[in-house]
Amino acid sequence: MAETPSLIPTLAQRLKAETKALHTAAERSRFMGVLLRGQMGRAPYCAMLRNLHSIYAALESALARRARHPVIAPVFLPGLVRTDALVDDLLAVHGADWAIAFELLPTSLRYVAHLQAIEAAQPERLLAHAYVRYLGDLSGGQMLRRIVAASMGLPRAQGAGCGTAFYDFGDAASTRALTLTFRAGLDDVVVDDEGADAIVAEARLAFEWHLRLFDELARASGLADTLPTLPALPT
Numbered sequence: 001m002a003e004t005p006s007l008i009p010t011l012a013q014r015l016k017a018e019t020k021a022l023h024t025a026a027e028r029s030r031f032m033g034v035l036l037r038g039q040m041g042r043a044p045y046c047a048m049l050r051n052l053h054s055i056y057a058a059l060e061s062a063l064a065r066r067a068r069h070p071v072i073a074p075v076f077l078p079g080l081v082r083t084d085a086l087v088d089d090l091l092a093v094h095g096a097d098w099a100i101a102f103e104l105l106p107t108s109l110r111y112v113a114h115l116q117a118i119e120a121a122q123p124e125r126l127l128a129h130a131y132v133r134y135l136g137d138l139s140g141g142q143m144l145r146r147i148v149a150a151s152m153g154l155p156r157a158q159g160a161g162c163g164t165a166f167y168d169f170g171d172a173a174s175t176r177a178l179t180l181t182f183r184a185g186l187d188d189v190v191v192d193d194e195g196a197d198a199i200v201a202e203a204r205l206a207f208e209w210h211l212r213l214f215d216e217l218a219r220a221s222g223l224a225d226t227l228p229t230l231p232a233l234p235t
């Protein structure tokens with residue numbers, strides 16, 4: 001007899017559905033809008049990379065330390081790691097002094113502190129941040145690569161030194177394989193309802209951190225002097 005499909009949403013389905021509105025808000029944020037329209041200069045773009053570098057360095061070192069945690073192990077894929085690619089792009093698009101040329105914004109410092117706090121107290125919540133970053137990079141990030149290359153006058157080629165290593169997960173087949181493996185990993189995570197609720201809430205929080213970061217980046221780059229200020233998040 002054919003199996004009846006379950007009506008209970010999986011963790012992956014819940015993450016997608018329950019962060020949809022926040023994803024739309026991130027896509028429509030002023031900073032992402034300027035980037036998507038191909039109107040961003042190198043300085044604000046590098047400011048974003050520099051701030052993302054601090055967040056990825058914190059997230060990826062925490063994930064590596066917790067790689068054997070039962071909730072993290074299914075989604076711990078070394079092929080996803082972005083920290084070195086961000087350094088590569090900062091060197092290619094800006095130059096060797098990137099770490100002092102672009103300041104770390106308050107939201108990045110608080111976001112890093114938040115990642116360190118959850119690694120210590122609730123490491124399973126790191127999964128939510130891996131979901132928000134990596135599935136974003138593997139999905140929308142792929143369309144951003146061409147826009148970034150064209151608007152910054154970077155080579156169309158991919159690879160180290162080209163300035164778009166951040167979006168490079170290999171060819172289309174490798175990128176798709178990583179996406180499918182990450183999604184399969186999400187399906188393999190075993191959590192009870194309460195655990196799933198906490199991970200979904202953390203993913204919503206991860207989007208909220210990004211909305212604040214984009215807001216600060218827009219202000220710091222003079223792209224958004226008319227935006228209303230978002231309320232601060234607890235660390």
Ligand code: HEM
Pocket residue numbers: 012015016023026027032036131132133135136137139140141143144207210
């Ligand atoms: C430049 C703006 C962006 C565009 C154009 C964009 C576009 C997309 C697209 C086309 C998808 C695939 C949707 C699907 O398969 O149904 C996607 C998925 C996703 N994006 Fe974005 N995105 C953007 C920004 C972001 C940002 C800033 C984040 C995170 C901070 C993010 C996180 C995600 C995640 C987590 C997914 C996977 C959703 C899922 O299938 O579970 N995106 N995005």
